[in-house]
Amino acid sequence: MQKYTVVVCDHIHEAGLKMLQEDENINFIMAADVDKKELVETIIPQADVAITRSSTDVDEFFIEHATNMKAIVRAGVGVDNVNIPECSKKGIIVMNVPTANTIAAVELTMTHMLSCMRMFPYSHDHLKNQRIWKREKWYGYELKGKKLGIIGFGNIGSRVAKRAKAFEMDIVAYDPYINPSKVTDLEMTYTKNFDDILACDVITIHTPKNQETINIIDKEEVAKMKDGVVLVNCARGGLYNEDALYDGLKSGKIRFAGIDVFVKEPAINNKLLDLDNIVVSPHLGANTYESQYNIGTQAAGNAIAAAKGIAYPNAMNLPIDESKIPPFVKPFLEMGQKIGFLESQINKSKIVSIKVKGQGDIANYIDSLATFVTVGALSHSTESINYVNADFVAKEKGIEVESVNLGDSEVYKNLITVKITTNEGTTSVSATIFEDGLQRIVATDGFDIEFPVKGDIIFFKNSDVPGVIGSVGTILANNNVNISDFSLARNEQSEALAVILVDNAVNDTTLSELASLDACISVNYARL
Numbered sequence: 001m002q003k004y005t006v007v008v009c010d011h012i013h014e015a016g017l018k019m020l021q022e023d024e025n026i027n028f029i030m031a032a033d034v035d036k037k038e039l040v041e042t043i044i045p046q047a048d049v050a051i052t053r054s055s056t057d058v059d060e061f062f063i064e065h066a067t068n069m070k071a072i073v074r075a076g077v078g079v080d081n082v083n084i085p086e087c088s089k090k091g092i093i094v095m096n097v098p099t100a101n102t103i104a105a106v107e108l109t110m111t112h113m114l115s116c117m118r119m120f121p122y123s124h125d126h127l128k129n130q131r132i133w134k135r136e137k138w139y140g141y142e143l144k145g146k147k148l149g150i151i152g153f154g155n156i157g158s159r160v161a162k163r164a165k166a167f168e169m170d171i172v173a174y175d176p177y178i179n180p181s182k183v184t185d186l187e188m189t190y191t192k193n194f195d196d197i198l199a200c201d202v203i204t205i206h207t208p209k210n211q212e213t214i215n216i217i218d219k220e221e222v223a224k225m226k227d228g229v230v231l232v233n234c235a236r237g238g239l240y241n242e243d244a245l246y247d248g249l250k251s252g253k254i255r256f257a258g259i260d261v262f263v264k265e266p267a268i269n270n271k272l273l274d275l276d277n278i279v280v281s282p283h284l285g286a287n288t289y290e291s292q293y294n295i296g297t298q299a300a301g302n303a304i305a306a307a308k309g310i311a312y313p314n315a316m317n318l319p320i321d322e323s324k325i326p327p328f329v330k331p332f333l334e335m336g337q338k339i340g341f342l343e344s345q346i347n348k349s350k351i352v353s354i355k356v357k358g359q360g361d362i363a364n365y366i367d368s369l370a371t372f373v374t375v376g377a378l379s380h381s382t383e384s385i386n387y388v389n390a391d392f393v394a395k396e397k398g399i400e401v402e403s404v405n406l407g408d409s410e411v412y413k414n415l416i417t418v419k420i421t422t423n424e425g426t427t428s429v430s431a432t433i434f435e436d437g438l439q440r441i442v443a444t445d446g447f448d449i450e451f452p453v454k455g456d457i458i459f460f461k462n463s464d465v466p467g468v469i470g471s472v473g474t475i476l477a478n479n480n481v482n483i484s485d486f487s488l489a490r491n492e493q494s495e496a497l498a499v500i501l502v503d504n505a506v507n508d509t510t511l512s513e514l515a516s517l518d519a520c521i522s523v524n525y526a527r528l
């Protein structure tokens with residue numbers, strides 16, 4: 001029985017572990033307590049799939065050792081510690097579990113916000129640990145009537161907004177990547193001006209960590225804020241520059257901060273911990289039983305599916321999200337791959353360029369189509385090629401891949417044309433899919449000729465003189481090759497092309513005999 005190894009690199013809910021344990025095709029290794037260097041050097045090389053959380057960096061060191069890896073499942077949302085481009089180069093699919101911990105992160109954000117307003121952990125400590133009853137020391141502020149600036153209005157940010165509204169806060173949201181109505185429909189203020197956020201009483205951030213968002217709040221932004229502002233960060237360390245945060249808290253410009261995440265975790269030596277006006281938690285945004293149950297079971301299910309090659313839910317580096325494409329696109333992608341494969345067999349030499357043109361609605365998916373064509377074109381020369389690394393492999397091999405959207409199609413509803421240039425020449429194939437689902441090539445190398453995209457195909461090009469078809473038929477018959485379909489076309493240079501579909505594989509002797517006919521210009525053979 002085929003067995004796949006799934007390595008669990010960080011702690012996930014036991015219900016997820018049970019799923020892995022009970023699947024007879026899965027050999028599961030629990031490595032959450034293994035030292036990270038040892039994990040990478042000794043266990044990761046065995047893994048078909050790894051499940052990780054924020055404690056395991058999927059960096060170059062990790063990826064270098066992931067010699068068998070098909071997929072990585074990030075059991076959570078943020079993938080800032082996963083080097084996705086390097087994974088793509090190696091053909092490793094990266095998946096996350098995007099919404100399973102939303103509520104946990106939302107509720108932790110509210111916890112921090114309220115804790116900051118009432119200095120709750122400090123009054124708690126005063127009474128519980130220091131046994132001091134001093135009510136006059138602990139005056140706080142109310143959320144009601146305060147302006148809350150939310151940076152990032154996605155799954156978490158938008159839900160924080162709804163809860164804050166229930167506390168009668170005025171919400172101002174900054175997120176350039178959403179439709180403003182997502183905010184205004186909730187009777188909240190949408191802004192494109194970041195200064196509007198800086199003018200708020202309380203600011204919370206819920207964006208991914210990337211080049212655009214790192215240090216989105218730095219010294220300059222803190223300087224523009226209201227005196228006594230409260231800052232909350234339950235997204236990622238470094239979105240608020242930690243030095244700016246420290247200085248702002250130290251000076252009192254920032255009255256209080258609620259921080260769940262740090263640039264370097266575990267953050268036991270972070271200087272922010274020395275301050276008296278900060279509430280901290282050790283990256284607990286996702287730590288509820290409900291959320292960890294959801295994440296653990298979803299991550300395990302997705303890891304099992306990926307290990308078996310059945311599905312890659314929430315894959316982040318596939319060329320196309322299959323759940324979001326209209327049904328007519330997928331057969332075109334499959335056909336594009338077949339055409340790439342077909343053309344690579346006609347000119348068997350180094351590919352220099354691949355040009356993919358689309359007409360009709362399919363033209364909107366031309367980049368994805370180009371990826372599938374590339375996979376097909378390189379599949380016999382590059383064993384490790386797949387949809388994830390196709391673009392990188394092509395670049396590495398110096399192959400120029402171009403995709404062109406030609407807009408509307410005149411004759412066919414949708415038409416794709418694939419032109420592949422090698423050191424030995426250029427081939428071009430145009431194809432469509434008819435209403436009945438039939439995949440047909442409708443032109444090749446300037447000949448208008450129609451034939452199905454399947455089977456064993458001989459391309460016989462000759463000078464257009466009498467008697468050639470008979471001779472071709474005789475050679476094939478003498479070699480026991482049965483013809484299933486025969487199409488013929490001529491061009492203006494008095495050349496003819498016969499595309500002959502045959503029932504069985506054609507050997508080199510047969511092809512040489514065909515090539516030796518006087519009228520023959522070229523013979524090519526492809527198997528799909």
Ligand SMILES: NC(=O)C1=CN([C@@H]2O[C@H](COP(=O)(O)OP(=O)(O)OC[C@H]3O[C@@H](n4cnc5c(N)ncnc54)[C@H](O)[C@@H]3O)[C@@H](O)[C@H]2O)C=CC1
Binds near residue numbers: 098102153208213
């Ligand atoms: N502390 C914790 O344990 C947890 C932290 N997180 C963090 O929270 C982040 C957000 O999570 P979700 O809301 O689920 O993600 P999401 O993808 O639903 O929302 C992110 C939002 O940020 C917006 N955005 C992106 N760049 C922006 C920019 N430059 N300025 C303003 N807005 C921008 C996006 O348009 C999107 O609406 C995650 O990326 C993760 O890093 C998530 C879960 C738990």
Ligand SMILES: O=C(O)C(=O)COP(=O)(O)O
Binds near residue numbers: 076078283286287
């Ligand atoms: O899902 C996220 O982005 C989180 O930050 C949660 O991280 P964790 O899985 O708890 O290490």
